[in-house]
Amino acid sequence: MQIDLVKHPGGVFSPVNDSDLERLQRFRNGETYTAEIKLTRHPAHHRKAFAFFQFCFDHWSADHAGYECSDEHTQKEEFRKNLTILAGFFDVVTTIRGETKVRAKSLSFSSMDQDEFSRCYSALINAAIKHVFAGTKDPQILNQLQSYF
Structure with a gap:
């Protein structure tokens, strides 16, 4: 119960x-x-993280995600996973063929406690600044980015 x-x-x-x-x-x-x-975990914090993913994806755009032939949902999911890996939250797994791969950690409530999720969220922001928003000069985008801090 x-x-x-x-x-x-x-x-x-x-x-x-x-x-x-x-x-x-x-x-x-x-x-x-x-x-x-x-x-x-505080549900509002979880929703904020996924709004941040959407903001990053919209800035990056589907054309840069590398999955142009996939539907938008698949592109967003792949983008989220890639950004999570860039933030350092991943597991190393070995495939049935013996290949080593990295897989993004799940951000679900049952997979991360609040402390780990907070560390992950902070790392996601840092990864996005470095890999998604590098060179951005638009003050509106930078202000919106700062709203997620």
């Missing part, structure tokens, strides 16, 4: 919503239970 909790002063946790409160009623007072507590 997964229940979202909020921590209050004094070490007391309470459910975030009423439906979770109802689910907790099945547990008896005074009994000992084991729980794994995980700090969840």
